[in-house]
Amino acid sequence: MSEKGGSLLVAEFEANFPYDYSAGRFASYFFKQLKDKKQITGIRCPKCQRVFVPPRPACGYCFVGNTEWVPLGDEGTLWAYTIVQFPFLDPMTGQERPIPYGYGYIELEGASTRLQHFVTASDLNKLRIGMRMKAVFREERKGDLADILYFKAIEK
Amino acid sequence: MARRSKRNVAIVATGQTDHRSKRPDVNIVEMINEAVRRCLADANMTMEEIDGIVIGNMEHFEGIFFTEMWSVDGAGSFLKHGMKITTGGTTGTSLALGGYYHVASGLFDTVMTIGWEKQSEGETTAGLIFQADPLWERATMSGAIGSFAASATSYMHKYGITEEQAAKVAVKNRRNALNNPHAHLKLDLTVDQVLKSKMLAYPIKMLDMCPTSDGACAMIFASEERAKKICSNPAWVIAGVTRHDQPFGGDLEMLLNLRTLRSATEEAYQIAGIKEPLRDLDVVELYEPCTFAELSWSEAARFCGPGEGGKLIDSGATQMGGQMPINPSGGVLSTNCIGATAMIRVAEAAIQVMGKGGKRQVPNVNRAMATGFGGSWWSDVIILSRTT
Amino acid sequence: MDKWLQELEPIVVHQELKVPYRYSMGAAASKFFIEMRDQKRILGIRCPKCSVVFVPPRSSCGRCFSPLEEWVEVSDRGTLQTYTIVHYPTAVQPIPPPFIYGVIKLDGADTGLGHLVSETNFESLRIGMRVQAVFKEERAGNMLDIKYFKPI
Numbered sequence: 001m002s003e004k005g006g007s008l009l010v011a012e013f014e015a016n017f018p019y020d021y022s023a024g025r026f027a028s029y030f031f032k033q034l035k036d037k038k039q040i041t042g043i044r045c046p047k048c049q050r051v052f053v054p055p056r057p058a059c060g061y062c063f064v065g066n067t068e069w070v071p072l073g074d075e076g077t078l079w080a081y082t083i084v085q086f087p088f089l090d091p092m093t094g095q096e097r098p099i100p101y102g103y104g105y106i107e108l109e110g111a112s113t114r115l116q117h118f119v120t121a122s123d124l125n126k127l128r129i130g131m132r133m134k135a136v137f138r139e140e141r142k143g144d145l146a147d148i149l150y151f152k153a154i155e156k
Numbered sequence: 157m158a159r160r161s162k163r164n165v166a167i168v169a170t171g172q173t174d175h176r177s178k179r180p181d182v183n184i185v186e187m188i189n190e191a192v193r194r195c196l197a198d199a200n201m202t203m204e205e206i207d208g209i210v211i212g213n214m215e216h217f218e219g220i221f222f223t224e225m226w227s228v229d230g231a232g233s234f235l236k237h238g239m240k241i242t243t244g245g246t247t248g249t250s251l252a253l254g255g256y257y258h259v260a261s262g263l264f265d266t267v268m269t270i271g272w273e274k275q276s277e278g279e280t281t282a283g284l285i286f287q288a289d290p291l292w293e294r295a296t297m298s299g300a301i302g303s304f305a306a307s308a309t310s311y312m313h314k315y316g317i318t319e320e321q322a323a324k325v326a327v328k329n330r331r332n333a334l335n336n337p338h339a340h341l342k343l344d345l346t347v348d349q350v351l352k353s354k355m356l357a358y359p360i361k362m363l364d365m366c367p368t369s370d371g372a373c374a375m376i377f378a379s380e381e382r383a384k385k386i387c388s389n390p391a392w393v394i395a396g397v398t399r400h401d402q403p404f405g406g407d408l409e410m411l412l413n414l415r416t417l418r419s420a421t422e423e424a425y426q427i428a429g430i431k432e433p434l435r436d437l438d439v440v441e442l443y444e445p446c447t448f449a450e451l452s453w454s455e456a457a458r459f460c461g462p463g464e465g466g467k468l469i470d471s472g473a474t475q476m477g478g479q480m481p482i483n484p485s486g487g488v489l490s491t492n493c494i495g496a497t498a499m500i501r502v503a504e505a506a507i508q509v510m511g512k513g514g515k516r517q518v519p520n521v522n523r524a525m526a527t528g529f530g531g532s533w534w535s536d537v538i539i540l541s542r543t544t
Numbered sequence: 545m546d547k548w549l550q551e552l553e554p555i556v557v558h559q560e561l562k563v564p565y566r567y568s569m570g571a572a573a574s575k576f577f578i579e580m581r582d583q584k585r586i587l588g589i590r591c592p593k594c595s596v597v598f599v600p601p602r603s604s605c606g607r608c609f610s611p612l613e614e615w616v617e618v619s620d621r622g623t624l625q626t627y628t629i630v631h632y633p634t635a636v637q638p639i640p641p642p643f644i645y646g647v648i649k650l651d652g653a654d655t656g657l658g659h660l661v662s663e664t665n666f667e668s669l670r671i672g673m674r675v676q677a678v679f680k681e682e683r684a685g686n687m688l689d690i691k692y693f694k695p696i
Contacts, residue, residue, distance in 0.1 A: 008181060010180065021291065023291055027292075060407070080307050081309055082308075082309060082358050083357060084298045085358075086298075086357060090282065091285050091286065097298070103296040105306065113406045113407045114406030116292065118296055129310060145295065
């Protein structure tokens, strides 16, 4: 704790919040497929047939349990994106996140929802909605979303 | 399906601090107390006459949790009925709905709602990242700015909305704020200045985005019998509706279609008997975290057809003096103390109905609407009327 | 579906979120800490209606909702109203356990102050015992400018 001077004091403190998140069975299965087989997997609702990614135990529309795992491939279309250019504190590291970076939403073949991830191209300014994107995987996969490093635009 | 309350409930008074980027002269409890005292003065009431306090903020922004507990001295809730409601960006409107439900239940006659935030004391974007899913979203998410930017690109792409049309929203709302003594940012801008401001995340530029503010807002809800004694022109609550959506950004169309607002306004209009919003509403305080949001959400609220948000701002219908002014207070683009922001929409709508708007008063207001918005694309809608 | 469930190892993800905060103390608390830091004096604030003297001070009386402005000096000596001995460690403690944590009513104050108690052994602790603040040599303007309270 440190206090600044003057007649109005300010107490500065840093709070550290450690958490241990249980990923749950559905996310755990997804990450296992990602780690072992470089496979991105969605899950289908037996009622409305929507395929959800990220996977989840129940369909929000029908409120029934999702049952069928659906491999989604590693390619999709860029639905929306932005290039983040402003500096901000990343609470995951306590440091500023390196900028600029691109992130957006990918429509994978066969999925009803879009996956949020980092996106890039030979030049960030070349990103356009509708581009075909392909997942680039980490060499040594650990079983989390960062096993996909980013989706890269397929450019001629 | 929500209904109109059988017991009539009105907002009879409001109080706000003068919102600023930093208020180092007061601690949080003192800041809350300022808004509370102004609200009591507006009602000409004492704290003894208030039956209960409903309070909230976005707790991890200041890192001091359980506001309902430690704010007691400043909020006036000592040995009184009290409750905390915290729902992210919608906190202010959820609080308002909380006040409404308390009185509508018939269990309480006068309830004060308090929303506050001391945004300068924490890191806003870092705080918002807490809201993102730890496994799927935290690594990429860059707070509100990134989320809006990422969906604004698809909004522009599908409908041909331009950055220029978005910039007009910033010019309109910040100029409106010149008439509002409480507003944080009071700026007389040109479209060109907005377009040339620093790019934060394409296409959102600095002047497209709301500020972060320190401030508090308080309102008093009263039963019909008490309301008529406290205030000559109460703002009657006609409808209050809430909607939530699926958890992940990729489940939604975001700015392309804020379906929670679409659904909430549909039900609120039904309860209030509103057929053509642009005609039947006299003024709207629309929660707009960025310029593109006001364009897109005018479509969701059916002020215009899908994709016509740009045309609407071009038409001038939502300017002061237009058919249905949006955000005479200056909106979120001028003041954003998150725990209070949505409540300020309701307070400003009530101010319009009560005729207390001073320089920002829209003439002949019978019906006003306020909306609230929160992080995972939820919406609240409240409709107020001059008559029961 | 059961097969995939049987083969599954549930994953637990560890994250540490770090956020810096800057808490404005406000005029009343600032005055209290500045007085302690610069003069080694402890101030309370009196409610004009209830006559309650609050330590630490605040700007509004919670009981009657009056604004508070009347400052009074209170003693650095007081009575131990209650105490406990903390044995278990957590990340947020001011000093490592075991330590004594007590509520002290300073002479002149009507409310108790939570702080550490030291220079005594656990067996000698009594509710009602007289204690005195021990100030640090180098003070920064926070509650730990009082190192602890010692028996007198």
